[in-house]
Amino acid sequence: xxxxxxxxxxADIGFExxxxxKYAIQLAIExxxxxxxxxxxxxxxxxxxxxxxxxxxxxxxxIMEELTATAKGAGISEKDMFxxxxxxxxxxxxxxxxxxxxxxxxxxxRRGTILAGVLEDSPPFYLLEVVRPSKGRAYFxxxxxxxxxxxxxxxxxxxxxxxxxxxxxxxxxxGNIKFPFDLYARGFYAQR
Numbered sequence: 116x117x118x119x120x121x122x123x124x125x126a127d128i129g130f131e132x133x134x135x136x137k138y139a140i141q142l143a144i145e146x147x148x149x150x151x152x153x154x155x156x157x158x159x160x161x162x163x164x165x166x167x168x169x170x171x172x173x174x175x176x177x178i179m180e181e182l183t184a185t186a187k188g189a190g191i192s193e194k195d196m197f198x199x200x201x202x203x204x205x206x207x208x209x210x211x212x213x214x215x216x217x218x219x220x221x222x223x224x225r226r227g228t229i230l231a232g233v234l235e236d237s238p239p240f241y242l243l244e245v246v247r248p249s250k251g252r253a254y255f256x257x258x259x260x261x262x263x264x265x266x267x268x269x270x271x272x273x274x275x276x277x278x279x280x281x282x283x284x285x286x287x288x289x290g291n292i293k294f295p296f297d298l299y300a301r302g303f304y305a306q307r
Contacts, residue, residue, distance in 0.1 A: 116241070116242060116243050116257075117242040117243065118242065118243045118244075118245065119132065119135060119136070119242055119243070119244050119245070120244075120245045120247075121244060121245070121246045121247070122246075122247045122248075122249075123247075123248070123249055124248070124249050124250070125177045125178070125180045125181040125184070125248060125250075126180050126181065126183075126184040127184075127249075128181055128184070128246060128248060129180065129181035129182060129183065129184030129185040129187075129188065129263065130184040130185070130187055130188040131188060132181075132185050132188060132244075132261065132263075133184065133185040133186060133187060133188020133189035133190075133191075133261065134188040134189070135188075136189065136242075136260045136261055137188070137189045137190060139240060139260035139261070140185070140189040140191065140199075140260050140261035141189060141190075141191060142240075143199065143240050143259065143260055143261060144191060144195050144196075144198075144199050144261075147199055147202075147203075147204045148160055148195055148198045148199050148203060148204070149195075151203075151204050151207070151208060154207070154208050155207045155208070159203075159207055160198040160203035160204075160207060161194040161195075161197070161198050161203075163198060163201060163203045163206050163207060164194060164195075164196075164197030164198035164199070164200065164201050164203055165194065165197060167197065167200075167201035168182070168193075168197040168200075168201070171201075171304065175304060175307070177250070177251075178263050178304055178307055181263045182196055182197065182200050182263055183196070185261055185263065189261060196261075199261065199262075200261075200262060200263065202303075228275075240259045240260045241257060241258070241259060241260075242257070242258060242259075242260060243255065243256070243257055243258075244256045244257075244258050251307075252270045252271050252272065253270065253271040254268045254269060254270040254271065255268060255269050256268035262303075263304065263307070264278075264303040264304060264306075264307075265303075265304070265306035265307045266278045266303050266306070268306060276306045278303060278305075278306065
């Protein structure tokens with residue numbers, strides 16, 4: 116697995132991520148953002164990204180600084196980066212998403228609990244990031260090229276978290292158990 120080491124401010128981390136992964140990020144955006152043009156207009160993907168970015172700017176301005184710097188480093192527009200970072204293809208494509216990505220934990224007698232992800236969308240874009248921010252905790256994260264998520268990671272203190280994408284039917288259900296996509300899109304950043 117490719118390993119990327121990133122250090123410094125959030126802007127430094129983002130720019131270096133974008134610079135080193137420029138072509139993988141551009142390919143992923145071509146596939147996930149532009150490649151769904153037959154299902155919904157690109158404008159809608161950009162609108163979704165801007166709406167999520169405006170909300171995240173209030174909640175997590177450091178992560179938004181990192182995402183903006185990633186776009187600069189990769190030579191892509193912010194509107195494409197935000198559509199990608201907040202998963203516009205999941206938000207706008209009408210599918211039940213009941214059997215989406217999920218996590219497993221396994222017990223190794225010698226090493227203890229191991230966190231593993233299965234049924235992923237894009238294995239070719241996965242890599243290991245070793246991130247040492249000048250502000251906050253260092254962490255290891257298995258991530259998509261260009262993302263600032265921490266969907267499967269462990270911080271320096273040993274806390275390991277894995278997020279799943281399975282909605283168990285609640286995405287389209289009415290009532291109190293409905294889980295809106297906006298929460299899901301931001302949830303990938305909650306562990307940070």
